[in-house]
Structure formats: structure tokens, C-alpha cells
Amino acid sequence: MIPYGRQDISQADIDAVVAVLQSDFLTQGPQVPLFEQTVAGHVGAKHALAVNSATSALHIACLALGLGPGDWLWTTPVTFVASANCGLYCGAQVDFVDIDPRTYNLCPKALEAKLVAAEQAGKLPKVVVAVHLCGQPCDMAAIHALGQKYGFKIIEDASHAIGGKYKGEFIGNSQYSDITVFSFHPVKIITTAEGGMALTNNDELAAQMALLRSHGITRDTAQMTHAPDGPWYYQQIGLGYNYRMTELQAALGVSQMQRLDAFVARRDQLAQRYDQLLAALPVTTPWQHPDSYSGLHLYVVRLQLVKINKTHRQVFEALREQGIGVNLHYIPVHTQPHYQRMGFNVGDYPQSEQYYSEAISLPMYQTLSDSQQDQVVAALQKVLAA
Template sequence: MKSKTYSYGKQNIDRDDIESVVEVLKSDWLTQGPTINEFEKALADKFGSRYAAACANGTAGLHLIALGLGWSKGDLIVTTPITFLASANCAIYAGANVDFADIDERSYTIDPEKLEDKIKYYRAKNIHVKAVVAVDYAGHPCDWEALKNLKEKYGFQLINDFCHAPGAEYKNDYHYAVNYADAVNMSFHPVKHFTTGEGGAVLSNDREFIDRVKILRTHGATKDPRILEKNDGPWYYEMHEVGFNYRITDFQCALGISQLKKLDSFINERRKIAAYYDEFFKNDDRFITPIVNENSKHAYHLYPLQIKFEELGISKKEFFDKMKEKNIFLQVHYIPVHLQPFYKKRFGFKEGDFPEAELFYKREVSIPIYPGLNEEDLEYITGSIVGALDSMK
């Protein structure tokens, strides 16, 4: 058995990254220092936003977006069922209600036609959709033109949960995320395209919104003279609303700055791995490989391979066990959020509500895709997948 182990994702840290962090560790600032501002500027420059606010993680970023956009009790937020819990939970944090629109079977992102059907359903009940959280799942951009048209038609806020997609392009636009959405959320968890360890950021072209996000990430406290009701001296601060401790450290941002410089090379490696998988699996009708729309360039945070377990009469769990024996640790992205016990109990969702998402969940397997995998690794991974299925006939 091959001694090397594989997971669906993995960080790539080199000497430059380590030296960048050590330099900050030797400085006077570990947190709330100048490197945070440097990282925010680098993010804004890279992704084309006027402003950026770095924070503790991607979940914190979504919560800050919810608060910054004024979500509150009784508001209705719609997102996709195929996403991490945080894309829906952020609405719950703000006291809002949650519903979903099913996915498009090609891109696995929220389907604009099904979203409009959902909006019309609620309008017939005199309920206004406050916001839509659209997720660029696996690194494939949503149909942002259609989503923006719906936003203008029905007047909701539009959020890009962009955690999977740094480096993607939509209609030849690298900066599409901030050009279509009111707010953009990012995550820098180790399995993402570049990492700060834990960390996240909110991007926007709206200064007033970002200023509010920055106050809310620091307990709601501010020293901004434009906001203060009085000023007793340089130590003085005020809290006008409750915030949270969602700050990020300088040494994390040092790692982020170093990693961000390598994003393009990381994306190129991921695309080469995806091309290898596409070619390997394309003529085997047991598999469905990801489709990339003509107007998009995929960033491949994930390679979501669908295996027709139900047609093959094979147990997905047993397949995972077989792969584990080969030191290949797969993952599934995601269990549809509406099938989580909390959402079933709170909102009455049930199996069958979003059939495309549910079928996708039954078939989807996230196989290893990250910089550093060589051709020998890919041969081993693909050979193990086919071998496991063959052995289970």
C-alpha cells in the first residue's frame, strides 16, 4: 500500500510564507497592527474592490455582512441548499428566516429560474425577499448576470459567497465578484486557494458599509471622530451598537499577503489537475464530471465528481471505506442544508423539497485537488477510484 496520504484539499506553505510570518512575530505588532491594512489593500487590489475588511473567518464575514446590510427579525434570506452551513446560518444569527432555491444541474450553483419562482411564490403572499446569498460552488461562478437582473427586478440585496472562487472569471472578468454583488465574502481556511490559517474578509465598493463592518468586527467600538458624540481624549471610544470580536491577527495577514502572491500559480495547478480528471473519467458512464459554462473560468476549490451509486447498486459509505484503505480521504460537499435537523424543525423542510440538490448529494464525491499533486499521485488516485468501484460490483 502507498504510504502517502491524500485528502480532498491541503494547504501549500513554503519558506517565503514562513519567513513572512516570522518577520511579523519579531515586530511590535501581533494584532491590530499595520499588516492587517496591508492585507486588506492587497485583497482589494487583487479582486478589484474599493474596500476590504479582513476578519476572523469566513463565517464571521457572513455574519458581518448580515449585520452590515441590516438584516433583522422577520426578514427572508434565500440561498442554495448545496453550501456550507454558514451561508444559511448567517441569516439565523441576524434573526432572519431562511429558504432555498434549488441548484442548476450543470453548474451546481443556485438556479436563477428556480430563484425567481421562489421570489414570485413569496410575493403572492406579500412577503419580500430581503437578500440572496449566492455561492460560487466549487469555484464555478453563478449566473451573475441573471442574478443581478433579478436583483434589479425584485429589489433584494445580492451577496456573493465567494469562498470557493478566488481566481475564477465570469465573462472574462477577474473582478466579477464585486461588480455584481453588494457584498462579497471570502474564507482563508487551509483548504482554500490561499490561507491565513483561519481567516476571512468582506469586500465591497460601498465605503459606508465597510466602515460599519469594521466597527462591528471590533465589539462595535469606534474612535472615528465622524461618529463620536463627544471626545474626552486619545484613549476615548464609543459603542453605538453591539459588535463582536471578529478580528484577525497581523501574523495571519502576513501569511495571507505571501500566499496571495501565489494565487495565480495555485489556480493554474488546480486547473491542470482538473483537466487530468476530466480526461480520465470522460468516457466512463459511471461518472459525471463538472461542466464549465462557456462564459466562466473555474477556480476548482473542489473537484466534485459524481458517481452514479444508485444505478451501480453500490454503497457510497462502503466506497469511502475502500478509498480510506488506500489512504485517500474523500469528502462530500455538501449535505443539503435544508435536510439538517435544525432547518427541518425550524422551517419544516423535508426530503424532496429540492430534488436536484438531493440527487447531487447522493452522487457527489470531492476528490483530491490541490497544488503539489503530481502525475504519479493522480494515476494512483484515479486508479484507486476505478479499482474500488470494480471490486464492489
């Protein structure tokens, strides 16, 4: 089976993790801050906070921005559920904005229209989570301009996008957002096995997220309500969580970062090759905005079903039967039972639902060989011609 994604672990990665196992620190040692400094320095952000998952990063980002009961979080329906769930964790209400039919990202025009109506109804969002689907950045300049006009905060869910660029600058510098979130799950571009990171240029937000990821506890005397009782002293000054990253994960991340640019370059090469090999087939290949350089976590094609003598499901299952581990990213969040119980319905976001009815994620990872890619294309060609 050729999987849709997989990690690339080198001997250097293994050696880095073994060195931690032989060290004095398995957690809360030097590797986590080194990983944070490495990523922040690479992308050009002032602060980076490593955590145990991107979901945790989204949660503490929302909390740091003051999201809570009575507030609204808006995001795209075409994303993993965590992009919306983080609002529910804070007691906020969640709503969605339909996608752009070319980029599959949250559509700025649909966002603006919804903001106009929300302003009239007195239900403007406090936070908008812009998801860089497949690694391609959203139109952040447009979303940022709307944020300035309507007063909402912006989180970039860049779980798919480390190593990519927007307008020539690395995604993660948070130029157009308050906080950016990365994921280091094994199928992502680099991995820490599980893990995530929140990046910001705001000192106050960084300090708040640092507290939130570690029980709300501080040893910084400047943050304490009174002088410490002794050198052992710490204070819990707020309610936080145990979202810390381990030294093992961070060491793997530091090592993986040395190959990030090469990983993204290979993915870009594979995408260009897919574009050429699939040009004659009844599928729509991904459109890349000229302002972006995608991290290409995923390569999604859309089936031109009117030209194919099979259903979406039949194509998917036939590819799996031929050993091609395709997947589907994502089932629109508003169609999930939990969200339907909140009042959302099929038909609410037609562009997202149309995308879902046609999308298939083909294998995309940096160690995918040209011959394996040829095998994927040959299998797809055979299935579509049958």
C-alpha cells in the same frame, strides 16, 4: 492517505509570519490593512475587511445590509451551513432555492419562480446568498437582474472562489453584488490558517462592517456623537463583535497572495487532467460554464449509480480504505436536524438531494502531483470495476 485538500506553505510564508512574531504588533498593526489592500487591488474591489473567518464575514455582511427579525434570507441547500446560519444569527428566517443540475449552484430559473410566488405571498427575501460552489461562479448577471426587479440585496459567498473569474473579471469585484465573502481556511485556495474577508464597493457598507468586526467601536471623530475627551478616547456607537484578524494571519495571507494565480492555474491543470483520465468511467465530471474560470477549490464527481455495482457509501468507503481521502461537499442544509426542526423536510429540494446521493469530492490541491492524481484515478477505477 492522499487528502482531499491541504495547504501549501512555503519558506517565504514562514518567514513572513516569523517577521511578525519579531515585530511590535501581533494584532491591529500594519499587516491587516496591507492584506486588505493586496486582495482588494487584485480583484478590483474598493474596500476589503479582513476578519477571523468567512462565517464572521457573512454575519457582518448580513448585519450591514440590515437583515433582522421579520426578514428572509435565501440561499442554496448545497453549501456549508454557515451560508444559511448567518441569517439565523441576525434573527431572520431562512429559505432555500434548489440548484442547477449542471453547475450545482443556486439555479436562477428556480430563484425567479420562487420570487414570483413569494411576491404574491408578501414574503420576498431581503438578502440572497449566492454560493460559488467548488469555485465556479453562479450566474451573477441573472441573479443581479432579479435583485434589481424584486429589491433584494446580494451576498456572493465566494469562500471557494478567490482567484477565479466571471465574464473575464476577478470574482470579488462585487460588480453584481453588494458584498463578496472569501474564506482562507487551510483547505481553501490560499490560507491564513483561519480567516475571511468581506469586499464591497459601497462606502457605507464598508464603514458599517469595520465597526461590526471590532465591538462597534470607533476612534474616528466624524463618527462620534460628541467631541473626544482626549487623545485616548474611543466610542462604542453600536453593538459589534470581536471578529478581527491577527497580524500573523494577515502576513501569511499577504505572502500567499503572491502565488494565488499560480495556485489556481495548477488546479485548473489538474481538473483538465482529471476530466481526461475519468472520461471512460461511470462518473459525471464537473461542467464548467464558458463564462467562468473556476478557482477549483473542489473537484466533485457524481457517480452514475445505475452503471455501478455499488452504493454511494460503498464507493466512498472503498476509496478511503485505499488511502484516498475523499470527502463529500455538502450534505444539503435543509436536511440537517436543526433545519428540520424549523419545518424543512427531505424531498423539499430534489435536485440538491439527488446531487448529495451521487457526489464525491476527489483530492484537489495545488501540490497534488501527477503521480498522486494517477493513484486517485486508479483507485477509483478499481473500486468502480469491482
